[in-house]
Each structure stands twice: as C-alpha cells, then as structure tokens.
Amino acid sequence: MDYKNNYYFTILDRIESAERSAAKLILQAHGILAEAKNGIRNVVTEYDRLVQNLLMEQLGSTIPDARFFCEEMSRQDRPDAEHLFIIDPIDGTMNCVHGFHHSCISVAYAERGAVRVGAVYNPYVDEMFTAVAGHGAWLNGRPIHVADVGLSESIVCFGSSPYAPELADRTFYLARALFNAGLDIRREGSAALDLCYVAAGRAGLYFELQLSFWDYAAGALIVKEAGGQCCTIDGSCFPSDGSKTTILAGSPAAVVDFFRLTE
C-alpha cells in the first residue's frame, strides 16, 4: 500500500478512536436537556457540544492545520480546505433526547472538497461503519456491499426534514409512492445511519429533501464505496459549497427504479 493510502488509513484509525472515546459521553448521558436552536424541532444538547469539542481536539492534534465543518460551530471553515473534518457530533439528536437509541457520531475527512475517509459510529449497538475512497466500505472491519436488488424487494428509509415543514407534502407524497413500490418504509431519525443501512444492504433506498453537509458527508462515501449510488434527488452531484441539499442513495437497481417511478 503506497504512503498516501496508508495516510488515509491512519486518519481512519484516529477518527475511529476519537469516535469511540466520544461515544462514552453519549452512553453516560442521563436526563438530556434539549435547547431549541431554531424552533422546537431543531435542538442541541450539551452532549452535542461535548462530543464535538472532544472530536475537534483529538482530530486537530492528528492534523494540526486541519479545518472544521461541524454542526454546532457558529461559523464553518471553507468546504474546499486542504484538510477538512466534517463532523456531526450526534446525528439523530432528537432520538437521543427522547431515549430512542438510534443515533450516531459521523466524521468525514476531505481534501479540497473531495471526501477521502468516512466513519459513522452507533454506540448503542457498537456498529462502526467506515470507508476509504477507492478501498471499500466496512462494518466493524468486515466488507459491506449494497443489496443487489431493485425497489420492489427493498425496505425504503426516508427522512421527514422536520426543520423544513414546507417540504412535508412532497416528502410524504414520495414516501407513499415508495411504500406502494417497495416492501415497506422506515423513518428512523438519523440520516447518517440511513445511509449506512443502505451501504450494508439492510435498506435498498434512502431519500430526504433537506440535509446538511455534516449529516451526509461520511455516509455518502460509505454508500459509494459499498457499490451504491448517492446523489441529489434529481440525480446531480452535491453542492461543492457545503450548502443544504436533497439526497437520494441506493443500490444501482433501486435508484434506476426510483427515477422510473418519479419521471
């Protein structure tokens, strides 16, 4: 393995160990208080901040001139920075606040806008989903691959974009159409885990009409390295400026079926 890829695997190791240390904070959390960030559906907790600070400290010591694009930062660094960590300290914060044990820590490493490494850790079930660009995707160290099936044989995950209620009609119209075309639908509450479930072949498709860069940066790489497709809802590339976007991810066959269904 040449130096550069060794370098990415070294960064992956550092991200994994930082996520496992940060996860202890989440597992020890009791009586989590939610503060409204922008209305009662968009909340933050002290644990989001504690986890983010720990990750920034540990990863900042890994690459001293690294920049950060994190959910709980008031001002993100440039998404095209030479060395950038994209962090969602607790993806599925609302789940975490309500004791739904389905949340994760999501960290991606990018160079000049290209995501090279991704790791998503669900501490409640000790599942570490990882990927290195050009080298594949893994769950707890074992290779994973998207399901080799179309929509009719798929569970479909979707996100309800609770921070953008104006998108609800289109979201539930699509969810209904996919309920008819697929096996069943799931709204799990963590975009990063929805993407990892597609990568592991547990779900055949996932969509959401509004997501932030930190929600999908790591999960999208994990889907692609697991042989899946990941793009905007109309099949385009994600915005390079890190702005909010729609997302569609799935097995190649399920994505083709989705575009046939919605044309």
Ligand code: LIP
């Ligand atoms: C959440 C995502 C979820 C989406 C929410 C929010 P957060 O991330 O995981 O899929 O529906 O709008 O983006 O805010 O818990 O990190």
